[in-house]
Amino acid sequence: MESLFDKIKKDVKKGFEEGFAAVKQGANVVSVKMNELSAEGKRQYKIFNLNLKIQDQMKELGDMTYAVLDSMKSLDENKKIKAAFAKIKKLEWQLSKIGGKKIKTVAPKKPAKKEKVITKKAATKTSKQAKPLK
Numbered sequence: 001m002e003s004l005f006d007k008i009k010k011d012v013k014k015g016f017e018e019g020f021a022a023v024k025q026g027a028n029v030v031s032v033k034m035n036e037l038s039a040e041g042k043r044q045y046k047i048f049n050l051n052l053k054i055q056d057q058m059k060e061l062g063d064m065t066y067a068v069l070d071s072m073k074s075l076d077e078n079k080k081i082k083a084a085f086a087k088i089k090k091l092e093w094q095l096s097k098i099g100g101k102k103i104k105t106v107a108p109k110k111p112a113k114k115e116k117v118i119t120k121k122a123a124t125k126t127s128k129q130a131k132p133l134k
């Protein structure tokens with residue numbers, strides 16, 4: 001007949017093995033999730049980096065375009081402008097390949113029309129000027 005001590009020992013051993021298996025399985029799940037998150041982080045970094053490169057190239061293209069227009073030359077003949085444009089297109093293509101979206105450049109907004117502010121004095125004048133209802 002099995003003693004109480006042996007039975008407890010067997011139950012503890014079984015519980016330990018089951019707990020260890022559960023921890024091991026959990027660690028595997030965590031490892032897989034960490035790999036997925038790491039890959040997504042790398043992808044997001046590449047997207048961010050490509051967007052920065054595109055913005056830098058656009059700034060450079062704008063600078064070159066301004067310089068050419070300022071010197072009253074034709075844009076069609078300038079090879080540097082064409083090369084900068086081609087580089088921007090290549091970067092945008094790379095961005096589309098990894099599934100990123102190009103960050104839109106922010107155009108300056110036109111100021112909104114100012115609304116007329118009604119003061120207390122103006123409000124009381126307009127209410128006094130209103131015709132009474134009959």
